[in-house]
Amino acid sequence: MSLDPISDMLAPFLEKLGLARPDTAARISTDWSELVGEPWASQTRPAGLRSGELVVDVAGAGTLSVLRYRTGELLERLDAGLGEGVVEVVRLRVARQPF
Numbered sequence: 001m002s003l004d005p006i007s008d009m010l011a012p013f014l015e016k017l018g019l020a021r022p023d024t025a026a027r028i029s030t031d032w033s034e035l036v037g038e039p040w041a042s043q044t045r046p047a048g049l050r051s052g053e054l055v056v057d058v059a060g061a062g063t064l065s066v067l068r069y070r071t072g073e074l075l076e077r078l079d080a081g082l083g084e085g086v087v088e089v090v091r092l093r094v095a096r097q098p099f
Contacts, residue, residue: 052088
């Protein structure tokens, strides 16, 4: 009998639902600052990853306007840190609660 990690067994089901692997979602959350660098690290936080779309909460509307033009840079950093294509689209939104 083989004892595979539970994340390996759940991966096919999560993919069918469009959800990220637990280890990928955890890494995005815990390593956000290291993965994205500035100005992203201090002005944003990840809110969720589903079907390759990463939702990112931004500190305010002004910051969102500025960062919207830098999403290509963010995608490059995430590709380098997580692997190419893990995040395909970034959707920015103003955070409901302050950081």
